[in-house]
Amino acid sequence: MIAIVIPYYKLQFFDETLQSLKNQTDKRFKVYIGNDSSPEDPQFLLDKFKGAFEYNYHIFDSNLGGTSLVKQWHRCIALTETEDWIMILGDDDVLSDNVVELFYKNQKEIQEKNINVVRLATKVINEKGEVFLDKFTHPVLENAQDFLTRKFSKKTRSSLSEHLFKKEIVEHKKFKDLNLAWHSDDLAILEFSTPNFIYSINDAHLSIRVSSLSITGDSSTNDLKNWATFEFCEILFSKYTASFTKGQKKVILQKLEVAFLNIPSFATYKTMIAYHVKQIGFISAIKFQFRLIKYKIILILKKLKIFAAVYAVYAKIVKK
Structure with a gap:
């Protein structure tokens, strides 16, 4: 049911990202890695994790993320197959071991409330993997307008990676191509979730990495x-x-x-x-x-x- 899509470009922290996928207590997911014509070949890492989880690796002939991250997201999403849900995971971010397990455990309520956007709690880590902003949780149910104003008031934080989106909604409404994809995720959360709620799973989290290599840290x-x-x-x-x-x-x-x-x-x-x-x-x-x-x-x-x-x-x- 879950397609974990990784628009790959940077090798430095990719090992930790893949390790977090290997550590998932529930393996009902498939990983789709779209190499954005990176000069850093990750094949040796993929070989290391062969058999740890199911994945599909594709190398694109041209670099697209340098001009449009959103277009790179979409061509990576196009690699997916029959999954119902999509997570776009950064190649430097790290999932807690129970993300997939808790997603399935909450499926009944997610379906009953007709949820299109699910989010995890978050931590923020540095280049060494050290947590410098501790776990941040959310209301279990929240509309996107309240979320955006809380974020703009610095009462919450978010990134693309800690969200799971209903695939049919993504394919229908699509991510909007803003400069550097800055706020493209915020707009998607608004457009994909409305008129329903965002559903939060606070007992599982994503560690967002902020470094000089990330857009946030640059x-x-x-x-x-x-x-x-x-x-x-x-x-x-x-x-x-x-x-x-x-x-x-x-x-x-x-x-x-x-x-x-x-x-x-x-x-x-x-x-x-x-x-x-x-x-x-x-x-x-x-x-x-x-x-x-x-x-x-x-x-x-x-x-x-x-x-x-x-x-x-x-x-x-x-x-x-």
């Missing part, structure tokens, strides 16, 4: 991530605005404001003002303007403080 792509946040919020406000309460829209705008402050321009400023007026009201736009002025004043004061400190050091040197 600070050089921050501008692209901020632009993707603008793109994501534009979709929320243009297609799903009626699904969110006024309070939830305020949280979305707060998230967008952080992105704006990192990529300020006249175009993004106009977008922010328009969103505040349309989604909340004119007063909200005025308050945003005052916050922006306050932010600029703080920046100026910081610069003056730095200048004063540098000048004080210079004056001491001159006196000597």
Whole structure:
């Protein structure tokens, strides 16, 4: 019933990912590995785990993830066969031993509530596999609007890998191709689960690896991530605005404001003002303007403080 899809590119942590699949207490799953024309051949690792679980390994002739991670996800999904559920597992993430077992143990309730999206609890690990953000659980049943506003308020976290999606929904609605696939998973959770709930299994978890090799840990792509946040919020406000309460829209705008402050321009400023007026009201736009002025004043004061400190050091040197 479960297809675990791995869009493969990086070798460094892949052994631990495969080991976590070998350790599953229930082997009712099949793994589909789509090699995105990687320069790092994983064949020796696959040979190591031969017979530990069922897998299908395919090498693509061209690299697609470099230009579109979402398109790479979709061509890996196309490798799957008759499974009903899909998990897209990162090649550096690690599953707890009981993920598959608990998924099946909860099948009755998942089916009764017509669930399309199942999620696991999460831990966050570093390059050494050390946990630096401990286990995070979720409400057993939660709608996607509440989830997104909790995430934007930093009251929860999520990634693609800890979710299982009903395959027919994925094939029908598909993942949307946002920049770096940043928020593509968030949008998918909204689109795939609505109008039903997200179902959480909190006794099983995924360890999300954050390293310099991951998009999350790569600070050089921050501008692209901020632009993707603008793109994501534009979709929320243009297609799903009626699904969110006024309070939830305020949280979305707060998230967008952080992105704006990192990529300020006249175009993004106009977008922010328009969103505040349309989604909340004119007063909200005025308050945003005052916050922006306050932010600029703080920046100026910081610069003056730095200048004063540098000048004080210079004056001491001159006196000597």
